[in-house]
Amino acid sequence: MQASSLVVMGVAGCGKSSVGHAVAQALGWSLIEGDDFHSPANRDKMSRGVALTDEDRADWLSALGQQIGGSDTPVVLTCSALKRAYRDGLRQANPKVLFLFLKLDRASAAQRVASRGEHFFSPALVDSQFAALEEPDAEAGVLTVDATASLARITQEAVRWLEQNDSQVNSAPEKT
Numbered sequence: 001m002q003a004s005s006l007v008v009m010g011v012a013g014c015g016k017s018s019v020g021h022a023v024a025q026a027l028g029w030s031l032i033e034g035d036d037f038h039s040p041a042n043r044d045k046m047s048r049g050v051a052l053t054d055e056d057r058a059d060w061l062s063a064l065g066q067q068i069g070g071s072d073t074p075v076v077l078t079c080s081a082l083k084r085a086y087r088d089g090l091r092q093a094n095p096k097v098l099f100l101f102l103k104l105d106r107a108s109a110a111q112r113v114a115s116r117g118e119h120f121f122s123p124a125l126v127d128s129q130f131a132a133l134e135e136p137d138a139e140a141g142v143l144t145v146d147a148t149a150s151l152a153r154i155t156q157e158a159v160r161w162l163e164q165n166d167s168q169v170n171s172a173p174e175k176t
Helices: 016-027 040-047 054-069 084-093 106-114 123-132 151-164
Strands: 005-009 030-033 075-078 097-103 142-146
Touching (some): 005 016, 016 030, 016 075, 030 054
Parallel strands (some): 097 142
């Protein structure tokens, strides 16, 4: 069973958008920017520094699941996918989905988010991202990479991983 979706995941500031774009381009896959699917209410909450709840995220995650579950072509999706339950929901939508976890420390995330300029996500929410994060260490179909590595290196590792594992969803998780 070959992967038809790759979710680029991690906390705010880890580089999901940049990596997602680069990997999609390298693979010739479509890119879906998960942030584009947040409701105006969710965007407003985040801009005011109010952390989203599981209830707030439910419709957003459902919309993302529809995107990866209903696509006829391979896609790269950027989505924080902080909790196992969120990832499992995406897996239910598309059993062929794989995950690229961009692992980043709290200090680096705070620095990156603070330096982004115009963005709806408040830097005050970085701590809430780490509080919600359930790292996918023991999950199959996940590649964990250091988010501080160069964009070229992360892209190369992701593409190599997909090719080496023949895009098998049930491959063992790897760490680099």
